[in-house]
Amino acid sequence: MDRATDPHPYDALLLLSFGGPEGPDDVLPFLENVTRGRGIPRERLAEVGAHYHLFGGVSPINEQNRTLLAALRADFAAHGLDLPVHWGNRNWGPYLTDTLREMVRAGHRRVLVFATSAYASYSGCRQYREDLAGALATLTAEGLQPPRVDKLRHYFNHPGFLTTMTDGVLDALARLPEDVRDGAHLAFTTHSIPDSAADTSGPPASHGPGGAYVAQHLDAARHIADAVRAATGTERPWRLVYQSRSGAPHIPWLEPDIGDHLAELHASGAPAVVMVPIGFVSDHMEVLYDLDTEAMATAAELGLPAVRSATVGADPRFVAAVRDLVLERAATERGETPARCALGALGPSHDLCPVGCCPGRRDLPAAAGADSPYA
Numbered sequence: 001m002d003r004a005t006d007p008h009p010y011d012a013l014l015l016l017s018f019g020g021p022e023g024p025d026d027v028l029p030f031l032e033n034v035t036r037g038r039g040i041p042r043e044r045l046a047e048v049g050a051h052y053h054l055f056g057g058v059s060p061i062n063e064q065n066r067t068l069l070a071a072l073r074a075d076f077a078a079h080g081l082d083l084p085v086h087w088g089n090r091n092w093g094p095y096l097t098d099t100l101r102e103m104v105r106a107g108h109r110r111v112l113v114f115a116t117s118a119y120a121s122y123s124g125c126r127q128y129r130e131d132l133a134g135a136l137a138t139l140t141a142e143g144l145q146p147p148r149v150d151k152l153r154h155y156f157n158h159p160g161f162l163t164t165m166t167d168g169v170l171d172a173l174a175r176l177p178e179d180v181r182d183g184a185h186l187a188f189t190t191h192s193i194p195d196s197a198a199d200t201s202g203p204p205a206s207h208g209p210g211g212a213y214v215a216q217h218l219d220a221a222r223h224i225a226d227a228v229r230a231a232t233g234t235e236r237p238w239r240l241v242y243q244s245r246s247g248a249p250h251i252p253w254l255e256p257d258i259g260d261h262l263a264e265l266h267a268s269g270a271p272a273v274v275m276v277p278i279g280f281v282s283d284h285m286e287v288l289y290d291l292d293t294e295a296m297a298t299a300a301e302l303g304l305p306a307v308r309s310a311t312v313g314a315d316p317r318f319v320a321a322v323r324d325l326v327l328e329r330a331a332t333e334r335g336e337t338p339a340r341c342a343l344g345a346l347g348p349s350h351d352l353c354p355v356g357c358c359p360g361r362r363d364l365p366a367a368a369g370a371d372s373p374y375a
Ligand SMILES: CC1=C(CCC(=O)O)c2cc3nc(cc4[nH]c(cc5[nH]c(cc1n2)c(C)c5CCC(=O)O)c(CCC(=O)O)c4C)C(CCC(=O)O)=C3C
Pocket: 018, 019, 020, 021, 031, 034, 035, 038, 040, 044, 045, 048, 059, 060, 061, 116, 117, 118, 121, 123, 124, 191, 192, 193, 194, 244, 245, 246, 247, 279, 280, 284, 285, 286
């Protein structure tokens, strides 16, 4: 088989995502799934529930994942990559455990996982690995033989992600009134997480203030800002800011918040802003509500012209990036040394999360890492 289309040793790809409610009755049980044992204040839950109800109780995330799933299958077929693709979620149906059970029953023994989170962090990486370990434990208890699972490396700096994001920023700039376009600031935005989670994100060697989470976002943001400058010939100020904070007020989370940043930009005389949702891969609720609804309203109140650039979604370049990462990992697992595409300064991320990578508050078993109980 052509090395460029050989998925061996893998026999399936699993698209692993967050999940979201698909109707008003789903909202509360979904939020209970998300926040079980995480100490989120009740008021915050009611507030977030109201965001979903503004959109009929439907998060767009599942439909976006169905679109991505179809796009991956079509891309693989068009490129002669014979690898079935399945989809499972952490917090809503189709649940990961059910998907993995079906995969085992279909005979899959060696599964590669593509999670819809591009960066290191407990929520974006280890928690998915814990979900996988939990699903494997359930299958084992049911008398099934668990498959071996591996997880793709972080893809925040893959050219298929960064170039697509850069083009999104260029499109967004073109939507701003011409007289403020050149002076527009870039506000790269991602999910706030507790300072303590950021500081311990990534391999132990990268632990320290902000950890791998902040370092990876800064690397991606700097690359995009440079590429936008190269394309437009205009230097624009940029900053990494945060959104969607939850948790109790006395616990420090990454700042500044996007809303405060917009007010600061306005006060300092910035003529316009492009909000770049660098931390997310599709236009799910954190983008639709926290940016398009809330942050846009803040900008309008301030009188600050603002646009939001696109997420990668199912863009063909992003889909092709997933194929590239799958083939790269397959080759690596076969003992070859394939090219590892990465832009920015950090270089390609590790394939296997080392012991102590993105620790959680509790020491739960995690699959697809050096400390996996399922080798
Ligand atoms: C880093 C990160 C990503 C990005 C990486 C990735 O994509 O994975 C992300 C994505 C998402 N977060 C989402 C939804 C929620 N996140 C919550 C809570 C939390 N997120 C956290 C972090 C992250 N979250 C954290 C540290 C918490 C506190 C509680 C905890 O430690 O777990 C809550 C509870 C209520 C609230 O407090 O907001 C909800 C409802 C949705 C679905 C949107 C939809 O439905 O369209 C998506 C894609």
